[in-house]
Amino acid sequence: MPQRRHMTHMICRFTAVFAVVAVSSLAHAADPRLSVVVPRGMQRGTEAVVNFRGARLKDAQEIFFYDPGIEVVKIEPAEDGNSANVTLKAAPDCRLGEHEVQVRCASGVSEFRTFWIGALPELAEQEPNNEFDKPQPITLNTTVTGIVESEDVDYFTVEAKKGQRINVEIEGLRLGTQIDSRFDPYVAILNQDRFELSVADDTPLVNQDSVASLIAPEDGRYVIQVRDGSYQGNGNCFYRMHVGEFPRPLAVYPAGGPVGQETEVTFIGDPAGALTHKVTPPADPKTPFLLIPEQNGQIAPSANPFRVSPFANVLEQEPNGEPAKASGPASPAPIALNGVLEDEKDTDFIKFAGTKGQNLRIECYARRLRTPIDPVLSIHKADGGQLAANDDNGGPDAGLDFTVPEDGEYLVGVRDHLSRSGPEYVYRVEIIPQQPELTLSIPRVQQYEQTRQQIVIPRGGRFGTLVNAARKNFGGKIVLETDRLPPGVTMIAEPMAENLSSMPVLFEAALDAPLGGFLVDLKGFKDDNREINGRFSNTADMMRYQNQEMLWTTTVDRLPVAVAEKLPYSIEIVEPKVPLVRNGSMNLKIIAKRDEGFTKPITIEFPFRPPGVGTLPNVQIPEGQNEVMYPLNADGNAQVASWKVYAVGLSDVGGMGLSASPFAKLDIADNYLNMAPERAAVVQAQPTEVYAKLEIKTPFEGTATAVLLGLPNKVVAEPVQITKDTADVRFKVTTDAESPVGRHQGLFAQVTIPLNGEEMVHRAAGVELRIDAPPPVPKEPEPKPAEPPMPVAQPDKPPEKPLSRLEQLRLEAKQRLEQGKTP
Template identity: 25%
Template sequence: MNDLPKTTARLAVAVLAFFAGHLSYVSAQSVCLPAPRLLTTMPMGGQVGSTVEVTVTGESIEGAEQLRFSDPRISALPKLDADGLPLAGKYTVTISPDCPLGIHEARLMTPLGLSTSRVFSVSSLPEVIQEKPTPTAEAPMELAINTICNATMPVRAVNHYSFTANKGQRVLVECAADGIDSKLKAVLIVADEKGRDLMVERRGGAIDFTAPKDGIYQVKVHELTFNGGPEYFYRLAIRDVAGDVIPDPLPSTQQVNAFSWPPPGLSAVAEMREIEPNQDTTQEIGLPCDIAGSFYPAADVDTFEFNAKKGEMWWVEVASQRLGLPTDPSVLVQQIVDEGDDRKYVDVAELNDISSPVKVSSNGYAYDGPPYNAGSSDVLGQFQIQMDGRYRLQLRDLFGGTRNDPRNVYRMVIRKAQPDFALVGWALHMMLRNGDRNALSKPIALRPGATMALEVVVIRKDGFDGPIELRMDHLPEGVAAQGLTIPAKQSRGIMLVTAAEDARQDMSMADFYGTAEIDGQTVTRRCHLASMKWPVKDGKSEIPSPRLLADVPISVSAIEKTPLTISPQEDKVWEAKAGEKLTIPMVQTSNAKFSGANLSLSTFGGDMERNPTFDVSLTADRTEAVIDLAKTKTPPGDYTIAFYGGAVVKYAANPDAADAKTNDIADIIVTQPVHIRVLPEEKK
């Protein structure tokens, strides 16, 4: 399988905390070994029960063998030419009649492993493809109502469509773009037959249009800054909507912070709804409660009153932004104090954002933190009742002063403490210098001998502060996973996924989860996986945009090994007393040539991350890892750790080719897990 392109790359493996010192001369380059990435599909979905021809493009996907989907009820076969040979990048996709509607993941199985994903939507409506641009109002593409059109936006262009509606007919015109991984920032316009604008929506989304008379109407779509190209795709839906129904939006991917919603056991439908109008009135509730409502009309403030007793502690959780909406909920709890004919409101608590559990990148990349934000503008907080009495709670959208959209809904749960946790992980990214702003999607496509580190963070709920063990099951043959515990009261852990040096090409959908003891019970929670929508190689032109994935795919490459493997000399538990220095023999296997003599290693894993960095030789086949337990102050116990670091490696994508060249790339190399037991210090 030497049919990868004869492009070249060079691997510079960076020590996160010391990246600038080791790679000061590397600037604005790719920072990962080549990885298979699916970039576009056309169309981006299909009607349930139908068969469609799909064309794909991507990076490092040469020799792709299969197009796979996250739901087995979507299947694909290569499209064949007249001689019965597969046509590159073309597949016949069959969507089973029992396939669930909504968002699914499409991926390519390639010689390098399973690619990153691209959204594939399954709808109940007939679908068409726009074969060529429609740049003028004189020649729009005609669409029937209740149709979805798959299209791509050309550069500096406007696409025109037309539909026929009767007087008084309500039509929802909606453009799915950002929610299906597109780079398009859509401007949507409904116009009359001659192209004169009637309604404009400049923030994407939808236009709820009622036809003023029988006739033909036009829809115009363009990019906010008139960018375009294959990555600026969209799905335009024109739907008939009855009466006062609030229509469901087109399905969309979830933002990273959506991992922390809903709480386990929450019913699909709220127990009660807000009663409108309540701008100047209050709604009586009893605690605990579960309420659904909307930030509508503009500047809406929903007010609820309840009785409470001294000493009660209540937790409030509001979901709206985590539902994919452009909202910023805020909760104000006040005590109602009546003094004769006068009424006063005494503030008890003001609850706003859910903070990110770890510091995120300040520039959207990875210079001083991950380019993923697990925090949210939603609400998760508590308030305590200081005295028996009457209280009110006001809920508002801090961004909602001028927006008048009933689709900006919320769900509010007020409960006694239910300690719990939610987990999300992503492939570890570089801590890059300014000017090296790469934020690349990293599929868990392992080269034999490689260890990939996934950073895992936790949102702790309702006072839970215990340790969390990370696990991963259902792995490909030859692949092992070892979770580094998230310590008590901390927010970050590491999952290490390792392919054996003799692992063969394989793939599976893994189960990724964490377990903890809460009130004497073992609690298990799924760990969601997040990834970049697009590989960002030049931060001066693009901001990274991550999202949650539907599953956890893991695969092994068939064509090359990792440049460097570092593993313990023995598979055993290494012991040392607290306060001592522990030296662990390590074995190095190199499959590439390096620029430079040494590799500086830092430590992953709980209380040992304070371990000083140490150097190992890149020319040796044996080395030593050193842990100074006096400096880490690690208490007695069992630990799993790993080391990570960087070096510059000569790399060629196709080293056997006659014209093979080498170049530079930056990436992270992680050692295989090391098991350590810290024994109590001997009493003097």
Template identity: 25%
Template sequence: MNRPRRCALLASGFLVAATAATAAPPKLSDAAPFGVRRGEAAEVTLTGTDLGANPRLIAPFPFQVEALPPERSKPEAWAFKIVVPATVAVGAYPIRVQTDDGVSSPLLFAVGQLPQVAEVEENSRFEAPQALAATPVDVEGRVAGNDVDFYKFAGKKGQRIVVDAQCARVGSGIDPSIKLSQATPTRRFMAAADDTPGLLTDARLTTELPEDGDYVVELSDSRYAGGGRPIYRLLIGEIPIADEVYPLGGRAGETDGFELRGGTSAEIRTAVARLVPLPNTAIHPPLFAGANGLDVESLRPLVVSDAPEIREPADPAAAPVRVAAPVVLNGRIDTPGDEDRFVVATKPGAKLKIRVDAGRLGSSLDGVLQVLNAKGAAIANADDQSTPGPMKNGVAVKMIDPDPALTVDVPADVDEITLVLRDLEKRGGVGFPYRIVVEPAAPGFEIALDASESNVPRGGSAVVAVTLDRKGYDGPVTLSVLDPPAGLTFRPGSIAAGQAIGRISLAAAGDAAFAVADLKIVGEAAGPAGPIRRIASRRDVFAQQDYLATNVREREALATAPTLPGLVTLDAPAGPIEAVHGQPATIPVKIARTAGADAAMDLTALTLPAGFTAAVVKVAEKADQAALVVAVGADAALGATTIGFNAKGKFAPGERTIDAPVVALNVVRPIELTLEKPAYEAAPGATVELKGKVVRKGAFKDPVVVKLDGLPAGLKAEPTTVAPEATDFVVKVVADADAKPAEAAAKALAAFQIDKKDYAFPPAPVAFKIVAAQPK
């Protein structure tokens, strides 16, 4: 048995168990239990697939681990013993499993502070509930389909208890409904909850028990569907909770004071915390002391920013604070019907991004934002928004976000705006805090990682896909990796102007030995106001109801791990390979096979940007080379574009997918048109020869017609045809004998077709001037 191993705070931990290696990265689907009580040893079994190749636990909190006997584990279930220190904040954290074959996607795992009890079936009738020996308690259970669970506990008169169904908060797919009744023949109803304000679809109730006796809690999925991962953690008993934490966050590295209101205490409680975000995130786990030696439960993580943090005045009668972007404004709607105002100084004609963070942070506020000018006239309004969600069939699913956001174009005669925030239904009181983020809206972009992890075979490659969300910048973007670990290299990526699909590839050395690395994928561009630099992020949706994301975690890193060498390795030139509009571009591919890996394969391009297509290439058995042919349409964006491709084949024990390193294509037009001179002069009655060259690209051999447009009155020019074998051309420009002095910015046009359609070739500017006739 391995000895326990300590891990530093906020660092990943590893548990090594000697098991047989597999050839597929691990997949993590569930955990039993779904969480552990901090400070106590617990046995945990993680389930999924391909978990048998030397599994290690990756978590953002410290822990001690101890191996269990090997017979307790198998490839679809890995069992171990874990202790999480009592200093870790209560909440749900994303964990992963790493094996010799890679790292899994994340799964939420809870860290609690209460004694844990597992559901025991049959507890589906009010008359036969599962008895709980004591409270407070944390019950773990499942309500798949139309299941209903009942729990009985003993209560005392005057106890103020909490019944909290944590579902979306721990990554569950159920929409809980809870009900509390007395365990008497009359089943006297006490309280119920469904979709508690501030918890989105989760449910929580607080009530005072009227007398000594037994009580029954009923829990079900309000839709009686119980889909997805139908788990819950049900907290019952005298547990400190707060309906509001104010503010909802603060500036990184600063020590701030916080107020906790509502919940199980009639008094306003204060706490102090230094805000240090979890690695690669903008959240700080809350850790506030409560009553009975317990910490306050059910708090969302606090948000950490880099901008100045301003709070609304404590006196409601005070004038609105005046600020300038960038800034974060913290406030709360204290009374029903209230609205808060902030004045933002700005430059006339500026553009500002304004975002409200409330519902996603656990506030009950359903915000409506209005932007006014100095005279009180509305400039803009915002309510719910639609945001990109998880990828489905290569397309980002749109999710509904109840928090408003907008971009404001400040009018040219306005030097300050007023932000007005209220609740949609004019509610207010405890539980309605918010943050308003105000930033300059310079042209830019955001980058989303299409996956949360990347597994790179030693000696091979893995493609990383990103999606660009352009925010006023439409030019090219280059992709790179910031400070990759030893043993890992990358091929940079290029996203051409107007495109949204981006790729880079990672390559691991044959002896790469780095642990799971949190890679920063960086996009850079030359914007109109200076360099633009963004780090790619990933929005992992752990729970959702239809199109409402109920648990989303965002992190600015790609979890990357080396894997065992693959059976087949693909190689291709980095490029750039010239790709001509209307012509195919050929990418040579080298194939290295290990002994016995002789199967035929299909070579397939990954999703290509608009204007590119590629047919599947059949690679014969034992073949050591192939060629991927990419057709370049006339509408493909000019400039550098990086594409990815892979091969699929049936190798024992099943089908395998092998990534190739990405290849850069440099998309060019079918011809280059150059003029000998940029300007010409002609006297009345004279003839001027405009000379130039047509340089063809690739296989383009069609004739090109060159003509002039926009000549000043008095000049005429007949088009000339440049034959397929010719390069040089001359256009004769004739001035009328009575032509009057004039000048104009003319254009030299090249006309030809691609795929039987006129090609939009950009005109070349050329200046023409008619000069006065010289006296004889």
């Protein structure tokens, strides 16, 4: 489903360009949105006016296309500011299929949407065409653009001669027009007697779109029916239906080839029979290679996926349906094994050679190549004994890591999960030594949306983001770099630590930076080995089903970076002068600087949290105010280091305007002291003490204050002053006659140490306080004891240590015995 960029196919190659058209700007608008481009595509070699629909597009200045071949001639924003008419010119050799596009405004950059390029003249559907007897006439070799409404059925008619090929391919779900439109196109070709000659629903090559094909059995009129598979539909169910004599094979074998070498391939599944071509993949294996079949001057509407690898192909040799008949000879990794599950309940076995201790990645490509197979992959010893197996390794394809136990021959087994087979059941198994891999991305902040997947820097301000790095088969620090940035823009990024998978990155724009932007190639490298590298990619959700399963996604590999109009506010972190200690907390001060007249509330976020640091999702600077405290806390394992952190402000400036603070230093330190409170018990309305042993790990100057927090209702404890020489602490606790009876386990001690004019807050371990009801009053009063002698003054004694819980229990049992009660 994901579509990769920088595609090269067998027809042509290009160099990347995109168009720039300037129009007037609008100050203090922000957050442009692009919902859809209508019509959903155009014919290459032509010029067309298309409507970009969304919100806050009045200041549109530029259109970004991720691939070359489409020129922007003119941008005309509508008066309501929510759409723009854009004149586009597609080159005659523009790549067929899906193109990603987004709008750059003076105030920001929209999300990307898709726009499709076809080879055939285009014709709009004309209603009414909902009856079989009243279809819309069209000619062969035409692309029809239409919409399926609820319970809508569209009929079209074409004339064909006996023996003439009729292929129908529809783009509906793949258009990704609206994520919840759930359009599942159904296509049928019928004769004049209403007999179905070809029916298609969910053709694997085109995902859940459809391909219907036939060779006309006689001269005459043929009717094409288009509808939703469940007779649903709505105003977002757009389709592009290609009808013609073009070839439309459903698979290609082999499904890949070595870089830079001519490979003979066979296209399979077209009604006119197999089609053979010789192709030469590009020299760079990272460039996806799409084969678009062409025959008799007609070209297919879309490509057959094709893997390009820097190693040789091995083709299966039938019969190889059991281990003893496995295809050979055994080739060592890296190698690509290619086959077809053509026979009924077919299982293929192919040999490969392994060396003891080799760590191999064995990956089966089938669904990713849009073939019908749901592959099950297995690894066997030469005698057939199974060593490993996998089905659906994070998706419908299969893959596994395998460590070779001994030198020798091994077998790869491939079968379909449901034992299906056929000439289109093509697969490719790539066996390679495990290699370092790195992928960069920006985390999503909103499910199913592309929010903040674009870098929009206000003039004189900053944009902050997290960049995720997915490492595989290596460790170490990651360094970021870009191929270019807009004038006046700087990227600030510390190397990502070895144990982190996310890093904070700031982009700053000078106050006089010109409005404008680029699609930027963001790369990451291992700090001491540039051979280990990876690129940014962003996968957007385009269509989902009722169970939230994604039916269509689109991936781009460049990052939009643009300078936008200045925002009417900025934010800063007041850098703390004390560390955040383990098992401690801190209130981080955030201040806002507002332009005169701007009073809107500002939501503050703290995106990057060093390991072991937690906080709230956001806090708010109220309307008209200029500061807020952001609470941070560190657990006992927080990573001790000096970290660069930033805050993000979000406010309504005619759309959501984002401003990031400069980096501030946040030191994480080990706790200065340990405090171990002991459990205590008390009777209602009586005082008690909570004793705690104190260990000073880092001496400090001055006096710290310890308080007991989390006390139950109507229980108070006096603060205690401590110094670097204090060895233990006694919290004097007072209860009330209405203090709640029971075990209270939410108590904890907090110690605040003054340092550099600020406060460093520690939190000690929790402690339990048990509150008992007073014993019952005796039935008969006790005899009044004789007057005691006058007390003799005694010298002051140091306070006794409170009894431990065990000592208290023993004392209570002794008292009950003395009173004649059963313990």
